[in-house]
Amino acid sequence: MASAPLKAQLTDLLNSMFAMDFLDEQFKELQMLEEASGPGFLAEVVTLFCGDAERIISQLSVLLNEPVVDxxxxxxxxxxxKGSSSSVGAKRVALVCVKFRNVCQENDKEGCIAALHEIRHEFDELHKKFQTMVQLEQQIQVLDSKQMN
Structure with missing residues (x-):
């Protein structure tokens, strides 16, 4: 089992992400779907989420830099x-989105800018961990496929 150390590393990473509240139960649901869908499903979902989140965060930055904020x-x-964060189980990002929406509903530009910085920080931390997770999964798949040959 050449991939065993990598699988242990992946398990440790995911356990730490749950322990630090980066992830919630929804992520576990996605993990179960991966078992049914086959390898690569979770990596694809996470990659799509990260791209979508990057786009939204950039758009938020543009909107908050306008002289009159809509x-x-x-x-x-x-x-x-918040919806896409919740759907992948990105707990800390989703929680900051709730705070952001509350400040937004008060039309507080400075509060929104501060919330955007907090979202950026939480997302960047999560994104790094997701990148590591995807890399480990890919390495495991390569080693497992070589073993089958």
Missing amino acids: FGKVDANVHQL
Whole structure:
């Protein structure tokens, strides 16, 4: 089992992500779906989430840099980010989105800018961990496929 050390490393990474509240039960649901769908499903979902989140965070930055902020658009983008974060089990990002939406509903530009920085920080931390997870999964798949040959 050449992939055993990598599988242990992946398990440790995921356990630490749960322990640090980066992930919640929804992520476990995705893991079960991967077992049914086959390898690569989770990596694909996580990669799509990260790309979508990057786009939304960039859009939020643009919207908050406008001289007159359209809080409705800001709120709609934060709502979308909260939804996609929740759907992949990105607990800490989703929680910051809730705070962001509350500040947004008060039309507080400075509060929104601070919340955007907090979301950026939480997302960046999660993104690094997701990248490591995807790399480990890919390495495991390569080693497991070589063993089958």
